Amino acid sequence: DTGVSQNPRHKITKRGQNVTFRCDPISEHNRLYWYRQTLGQGPEFLTYFQNEAQLEKSRLLSDRFSAERPKGSFSTLEIQRTEQGDSAMYLCASSLRAGAVGDTQYFGPGTRLTVL
Amino acid sequence: GQNIDQPTEMTATEGAIVQINCTYQTSGFNGLFWYQQHAGEAPTFLSYNVLDGLEEKGRFSSFLSRSKGYSYLLLKELQMKDSASYLCAVYSNSGYALNFGKGTSLLVTP
Numbered sequence: 738d739t740g741v742s743q744n745p746r747h748k749i750t751k752r753g754q755n756v757t758f759r760c761d762p763i764s765e766h767n768r769l770y771w772y773r774q775t776l777g778q779g780p781e782f783l784t785y786f787q788n789e790a791q792l793e794k795s796r797l798l799s800d801r802f803s804a805e806r807p808k809g810s811f812s813t814l815e816i817q818r819t820e821q822g823d824s825a826m827y828l829c830a831s832s833l834r835a836g837a838v839g840d841t842q843y844f845g846p847g848t849r850l851t852v853l
Numbered sequence: 854g855q856n857i858d859q860p861t862e863m864t865a866t867e868g869a870i871v872q873i874n875c876t877y878q879t880s881g882f883n884g885l886f887w888y889q890q891h892a893g894e895a896p897t898f899l900s901y902n903v904l905d906g907l908e909e910k911g912r913f914s915s916f917l918s919r920s921k922g923y924s925y926l927l928l929k930e931l932q933m934k935d936s937a938s939y940l941c942a943v944y945s946n947s948g949y950a951l952n953f954g955k956g957t958s959l960l961v962t963p
Binding site: 741768770777778779780781782785792793795828841842843844845846847 | 857886888894895896897898901940942945947949950951952953954955956
């Protein structure tokens with residue numbers, strides 16, 4: 738399997754609990770992105786890694802959210818003290834910057850979070 | 854900021870041609886993407902335009918006019934499986950993240 742994978746695919750949790758999602762990018766891709774998507778909306782950017790360095794964070798990424806990519810391969814996204822407003826599809830994407838424009842991002846299947 | 858506008862919904866008949874428009878406003882332009890997203894699935898890449906003109910790829914074509922801040926996705930010989938949401942996206946000012954429109958939900962009917 739050469740695509741982006743995400744685990745778990747679905748997560749149901751109670752308000753106030755912590756959750757962690759994992760993303761495994763396409764193996765040779767050095768760029769990794771997290772997005773959030775709610776029903777009827779396009780994906781919204783959360784954060785971006787180049788190798789292990791987190792280079793950009795959206796203002797949507799409150800202090801309850803943290804993302805890591807410790808070895809420049811897989812990444813985790815943790816949400817602490819979940820709120821009902823955190824319910825969404827969390828999408829991971831990866832890309833390989835080849836030095837030219839058009840750095841295509843390839844998306845994983847997403848983790849659907851439901852906060853009760 | 855950036856503003857990306859697409860029609861919310863469109864309906865077309867199997868075998869027909871449909872054009873999905875996208876307008877954008879951005880301070881710096883580094884390219885425009887079209888993605889297809891079936892319900893409950895991940896967005897899949899369709900096309901990328903950075904220069905003006907038409908890019909053709911099988912049944913799908915994408916057009917860009919940078920001076921007008923305008924793009925369209927043209928789908929020919931529509932099939933039932935083309936029923937999906939079509940997302941237009943441009944690079945953010947940082948050049949890394951993509952800013953997406955809300956998507957156009959296309960329904961193909963028999």
